[in-house]
Amino acid sequence: MKLMTRILTTAALGVFPVAAVAQEATEAAAPGFDQIGPYIMTTLLFLVGGFLVFWMAAGFAMLEAGLVRSKNVTMQLTKNIALFSIAAVMYYLVGFNLMYPGDGWIVPGWVGILILPTSLEPVGLAADAAALDYASVASDFFFQLMFCATTASIVSGTLAERIKLWPFLIFVVVLTGFIYPIEASWQWGGGWLSEMGFSDFAGSTLVHAAGGFAALAGAIVLGPRIGRYKDGRSIPMPGSNLALATLGTFILWLGWFGFNGGSQLAAGTVGDITDVGRIFANTNTAAAGGAIAALILTQIMYKKPDLTMVLNGALAGLVSITAEPLMPTLGGATLIGAIGGVIVVFTVPMLDKMKIDDVVGAIPVHLLAGIWGTLAVPLSNDGTSFITQIIGVVAIGAFVFVVSLVVWLILKAAGGIRVSEEAEVMGLDMAELGMEAYPDFGKG
Numbered sequence: 001m002k003l004m005t006r007i008l009t010t011a012a013l014g015v016f017p018v019a020a021v022a023q024e025a026t027e028a029a030a031p032g033f034d035q036i037g038p039y040i041m042t043t044l045l046f047l048v049g050g051f052l053v054f055w056m057a058a059g060f061a062m063l064e065a066g067l068v069r070s071k072n073v074t075m076q077l078t079k080n081i082a083l084f085s086i087a088a089v090m091y092y093l094v095g096f097n098l099m100y101p102g103d104g105w106i107v108p109g110w111v112g113i114l115i116l117p118t119s120l121e122p123v124g125l126a127a128d129a130a131a132l133d134y135a136s137v138a139s140d141f142f143f144q145l146m147f148c149a150t151t152a153s154i155v156s157g158t159l160a161e162r163i164k165l166w167p168f169l170i171f172v173v174v175l176t177g178f179i180y181p182i183e184a185s186w187q188w189g190g191g192w193l194s195e196m197g198f199s200d201f202a203g204s205t206l207v208h209a210a211g212g213f214a215a216l217a218g219a220i221v222l223g224p225r226i227g228r229y230k231d232g233r234s235i236p237m238p239g240s241n242l243a244l245a246t247l248g249t250f251i252l253w254l255g256w257f258g259f260n261g262g263s264q265l266a267a268g269t270v271g272d273i274t275d276v277g278r279i280f281a282n283t284n285t286a287a288a289g290g291a292i293a294a295l296i297l298t299q300i301m302y303k304k305p306d307l308t309m310v311l312n313g314a315l316a317g318l319v320s321i322t323a324e325p326l327m328p329t330l331g332g333a334t335l336i337g338a339i340g341g342v343i344v345v346f347t348v349p350m351l352d353k354m355k356i357d358d359v360v361g362a363i364p365v366h367l368l369a370g371i372w373g374t375l376a377v378p379l380s381n382d383g384t385s386f387i388t389q390i391i392g393v394v395a396i397g398a399f400v401f402v403v404s405l406v407v408w409l410i411l412k413a414a415g416g417i418r419v420s421e422e423a424e425v426m427g428l429d430m431a432e433l434g435m436e437a438y439p440d441f442g443k444g
Contacts, residue, residue: 061076208369
């Protein structure tokens with residue numbers, strides 16, 4: 001027995017040092033958290049931010065469903081799920097690499113490679129093979145896709161209640177596959193606006209004003225709804241469900257934390273994650289400022305608060321702060337958002353005087369508040385200038401508006417973009433889709 005014990009003890013003393021040495025070698029070969037931590041945290045930021053921005057697709061759907069008449073609700077819901085799906089495929093096939101061409105510019109600083117599908121990392125990519133200085137390609141693609149889809153969602157609400165489904169979706173193909181990625185590459189892809197010093201942190205102009213310019217071009221070509229303007233007056237056409245519109249606004253407000261917070265594009269250091277918290281706080285207070293400004297102003301102007309204006313005031317505040325959500329103080333962010341709310345209240349009736357029919361108010365909210373937010377960047381960020389910001393807004397606006405206008409005119413000439421008068425009066429739900437959102441409404 002003693003002999004057996006001695007043999008086992010000797011064997012253990014021989015094995016354990018070998019195991020210990022092997023373990024030490026493995027630990028030395030594996031990268032520590034200091035090396036892989038920034039990669040992991042930034043990837044996680046993109047994924048969390050991405051699914052928050054995805055939730056904004058539900059917000060747009062609910063907002064639009066609430067602000068259109070009940071006979072057009074199903075069409076708006078159909079357009080919203082279809083446009084997101086088209087954006088997902090087009091951004092994979094064309095948009096992502098067109099927007100981030102790297103060294104693959106066709107026209108340096110202006111246009112990248114037009115057709116180059118996105119390629120993700122191999123399954124189970126080893127840490128020592130990854131570019132640990134950034135994040136996974138898949139998470140970056142996923143996050144950026146959500147911005148592309150948001151641009152198309154802005155167009156949907158403006159043109160509601162009188163546009164055909166398929167011409168609209170064809171426009172979405174062009175917008176998400178080519179128009180948006182090209183103009184966004186000028187800044188976020190390292191193009192000529194980036195080199196000039198233009199600054200748009202999360203897309204007040206690159207996303208929101210761009211969507212607004214595309215919507216404006218469509219509204220001009222499409223024309224107003226039947227009966228919207230009569231004898232020089234605008235005739236109100238109330239939405240079907242203000243509860244849904246309010247829900248949609250809160251969903252968008254929530255998703256905006258991912259929209260702006262994720263645009264920090266880094267979460268691997270104490271400074272980065274602190275900045276994300278600051279961005280969240282500024283984003284929130286800007287929305288509050290926009291809502292309060294619209295609430296007070298409509299009380300003064302119309303003697304009663306207008307809920308739809310308050311909802312759009314909050315959204316305008318969010319759009320306004322998107323160009324620079326990091327640098328302002330809380331007070332500054334509140335003021336920037338409040339001015340966005342004021343813009344909405346004054347420009348909605350201005351559009352009516354011009355007979356530009358914007359069903360959900362997307363042009364004041366996204367186009368005009370987006371321009372304001374972009375021009376306000378130098379107030380808190382001394383790294384840019386008012387001249388540079390103006391050049392960026394004008395260049396992006398001219399490109400998106402002109403190309404969108406051409407596409408809308410081609411679609412109009414090719415087969416028409418507007419439903420018949422009979423279909424519009426009946427409602428697009430039954431005329432275009434053959435189904436109603438509220439089939440039992442008004443029935444016993």
